[in-house]
Amino acid sequence: MSVEGYESRIIDGKALARQIEDEVKSELEALESGRGITPGLATILVGDDPASRMYVRIKHRACERVGIRAEDHILPAETSQEELISLIDSLNKNRDVHAILLQLPLPKHLSPQEAMEAIAPEKDADGFHPYNMGKLMIGDEGLVPCTPHGIIRALEEYNVPVKGKNVVVVGHSNVVGKPMAAMFLNRNATISVCHVFTDDLKRYTLGADILVVAAGVKHLIKADMIKEEAVIFDVGITQEKDGVYGDVDFENVIKKASLITPVPGGVGPVTVAMLMKHVLKCAEKNF
Numbered sequence: 431m432s433v434e435g436y437e438s439r440i441i442d443g444k445a446l447a448r449q450i451e452d453e454v455k456s457e458l459e460a461l462e463s464g465r466g467i468t469p470g471l472a473t474i475l476v477g478d479d480p481a482s483r484m485y486v487r488i489k490h491r492a493c494e495r496v497g498i499r500a501e502d503h504i505l506p507a508e509t510s511q512e513e514l515i516s517l518i519d520s521l522n523k524n525r526d527v528h529a530i531l532l533q534l535p536l537p538k539h540l541s542p543q544e545a546m547e548a549i550a551p552e553k554d555a556d557g558f559h560p561y562n563m564g565k566l567m568i569g570d571e572g573l574v575p576c577t578p579h580g581i582i583r584a585l586e587e588y589n590v591p592v593k594g595k596n597v598v599v600v601g602h603s604n605v606v607g608k609p610m611a612a613m614f615l616n617r618n619a620t621i622s623v624c625h626v627f628t629d630d631l632k633r634y635t636l637g638a639d640i641l642v643v644a645a646g647v648k649h650l651i652k653a654d655m656i657k658e659e660a661v662i663f664d665v666g667i668t669q670e671k672d673g674v675y676g677d678v679d680f681e682n683v684i685k686k687a688s689l690i691t692p693v694p695g696g697v698g699p700v701t702v703a704m705l706m707k708h709v710l711k712c713a714e715k716n717f
């Protein structure tokens with residue numbers, strides 16, 4: 431990656447993640463010594479998708495670093511909806527499990543929505559339960575999805591104002607796009623949400639003061655599609671034989687942007703660190 435001379439424009443996701451983990455570590459120590467509670471996270475992985483396995487592994491490693499007790503539930507790809515719900519029910523009842531994370535995507539025959547609804551809202555580390563999503567929509571941000579939360583935290587850390595800014599979110603998934611748009615609306619930004627059916631994407635991206643791209647299309651965003659001095663968050667990850675690529679043509683876009691996240695080392699590590707915050711929050715509230 432040749433970015434010589436532009437290093438100061440890079441949002442260092444790894445450094446921010448370390449900072450967030452340090453905060454979690456010290457709050458967790460206070461919770462343990464003050465109330466005798468060690469936060470516990472249960473992760474559920476259905477099937478053997480290699481990327482999902484890697485993400486769960488990354489989350490367990492983060493738990494280890496900050497002192498969260500993590501348990502790993504790996505179910506075969508042919509698990510039925512009833513079996514999955516039955517595991518979630520048992521974790522909901524387990525007082526040592528303060529937070530539950532169901533790794534997405536699920537195998538095609540399973541309903542992620544039904545599974546998310548089965549997770550007790552107060553143990554919903556990902557903020558995907560309709561109760562938590564509904565609260566987010568009315569401006570009450572309790573447990574919110576980790577990636578959008580991480581992006582808001584990065585904007586705060588880098589002193590980027592949001593109020594009144596034009597924000598464009600590319601991608602309208604429940605994991606990133608929709609909750610991201612709601613979080614910007616809650617902060618009085620003006621939002622456009624673009625997606626695969628958007629006609630003339632560039633018309634929107636050119637107006638963005640802040641651009642969040644979560645489309646999963648390698649190098650979708652080129653330098654001629656962004657405004658000078660825009661702040662860019664690249665959530666996309668495309669794994670290829672020769673490396674990992676984001677949705678943004680980083681090497682060219684960095685020359686125009688004022689701040690930009692790289693892939694890897696940008697939004698991904700911050701997402702995982704925010705999950706640690708959420709597990710702590712679940713543990714603090716649960717007792």
Ligand SMILES: Nc1nc2c(c(=O)[nH]1)N[C@@H](CN(C=O)c1ccc(C(=O)N[C@@H](CCC(=O)O)C(=O)O)cc1)CN2
Pocket residue numbers: 485488531532533534535556576577605667669674693694695696697698699701702
């Ligand atoms: N239950 C959930 N499922 C999924 C979520 C989520 O937030 N909750 N988000 C994504 C995947 N994801 C977390 O689960 C995730 C993606 C990427 C990273 C990360 O750190 N990536 C590294 C690059 C790793 C690589 O080499 O591929 C980086 O960006 O530096 C962490 C978590 C979908 N599912």
